[in-house]
Amino acid sequence: MTDIPATQASDPEAGKLPPSHPFDDDKLREECGVFGVVGVGEAANFTALGLHALQHRGQEAGGIVAYDQAEGFTSARRFGYVRDNFTSASLMETLPGTIAIGHVRYSTTGSKGATQIRDVQPFFGEFSMGGAAIAHNGNITNAAALRRELIDRGSIFQSSSDSECIVHLMARSLQRDIPERMKDALRRVEGAFSVVAMTRTKLIGVRDPLGVRPLVLGKVGDGWALSSETCALDIIGAEFVREVEPGEMVVVTAEGVQSYHPFEPKKPRFCIFEHVYFSRPDSILGGRSVYETRRQIGVELAREAPVDADLVCPVPDSGTPAAIGFSQESGIPYAMGIVRNQYVGRTFIEPTEQIRNMGVRLKLNVNRALIAGKRVILVDDSVVRGTTSRKIKEMILDAGAKEVHFRIASPPTSWPCFYGVDTPERDKLLASHMTEDEMCAHLGVDSLRFISLNGLYRAVGEEKGRDPAAPQYCDACFSGEYPVEPADMLERGFQLKTAAE
Helix, strand or coil, rough: EEEEEEECCCCCCCCCCCCCCCCCCCCCCCCCCEEEECCCHHHHHHHHHHHHHHHHHHHCEEEEEEEEEECCEEEEECCHHHHHHHHHHHHHHHCCCCEEEEEEEEEHHHHHHHHHHHHHHEEEEEEEEEEEEEEECCCEEHHHHHHHHHHCCCCCCCCCCCCCCHHHHHHHHHCCHHHHHHHHHHHHHCCCCCEEECCCCCCEEEEEECCCCEEEEEECEEEEEECCCHHHHCCCEEEEEEEEECEEEEEEEECEEEEEECCCCCCEEEEEEEHHHHHCCCCCCCCCCCHHHHHHHHHHHHCCCCCCCEEEECCCCCCCCHHHHHHHHCCCCCCEEEEEEECCCCCCCCCCHHHCCCCHCCCCCEEHHHHHHCEEEEEECCCCCHHHHHHHHHHHHHHHCCCCEHHHCEEEEEEECCEEEEEECCCCCHCCCHHHHHHHHHCCCEEEEEHHHHHHHCCCCCCCCCCCCCEEEEEEEEHHCCCCCCCHHHHHCCCCCCCCC
């Protein structure tokens, strides 16, 4: 496989790792997005467009692998945004072929804050029956044990990523083709995985038996596409066909799709936070519009936690649909009391300490003429550490607001996620050691209310709320009930929820 060196990118900063979200470390971050196409001309260009639509799922780095009969496998991996790296004609011409896959990354395993180019996916392996590349969304919860076993048996790892375990497990399989080797490998893996892989002729998609992370199938002309979200199908003009089912493997060629179910069936537990925050509002999840679900969360919030106020204002951009729903249900006017600066990014690659201290003011600005003298309800998607919420509250009060009330479109985040989300350690999560009233006092606001877990379930379509005996979703970050035991973290001393909690 030809690997295009990182230093050949059109952007002079492409070989450097930009600091991830330097002005806002108070949000949960999805690990990555995956995308692939087969049976289309200039497949790498389609893949770059798909990755651009999935940029919200990973902003640290991205990579593309393509295959052309004349050139073989080629790849390019870059730090930074897709728009800064995969828009150069000279680069994209080095990735010919009618099949390609790609990946955008935000690290949750490996060397956080010091990502190496070798950690950037897709990963590639040369097997006896030909090459294969793989891109993975999720986290393998038994990766440490697998890695030790594989190293003891002679495997030589090139990265610090848990995803590389899949390639080594495939290499040790005795099966005669790549899809069968992948089945063998993934049967050994625990945790969450939505995988897009490719051979010279096949595009392969797999979801873990619980279906924690999303994966969808689309039709583009005479070819096919796999993507983390439907919004990436839209950008290439592909028709959304269906979701890849939990526990399903699809093997796609230019001729069509074959479906397999290689795992023991389990009750699905899709990540409920995809509905709240991770996915783009213009995507479809489980047959439901993400935007409509978030609007309904706001409706439920208004029913559960009403408050007298003059304005309902979203914290941009993720709080916007819920704020609209809250306004519609409460009858309190909706207003853009906070305006987002869309151009904070690589302009401030290495900000001075003085600029850093400005914090969220570089990203968000208060509409003073609207806010002054008003009782304001701020609707946000979550409170993690609370640092950003305090700064926003101060900005609103500085603009002359009479009262500030927070309404949060998710339950309190009191447990870390081990299935593909970058979450602080539990003691850094505000809700892990404070009650709602204590958090209200800590943030210094007039009131603070979170949607209940039952209310969130109602918003995503479970009319009776959450069934404690059989929850429909993975909600471990709220409930502490992990559907897959986080073996690696338990080995490192993590304590599961006790009966008292």
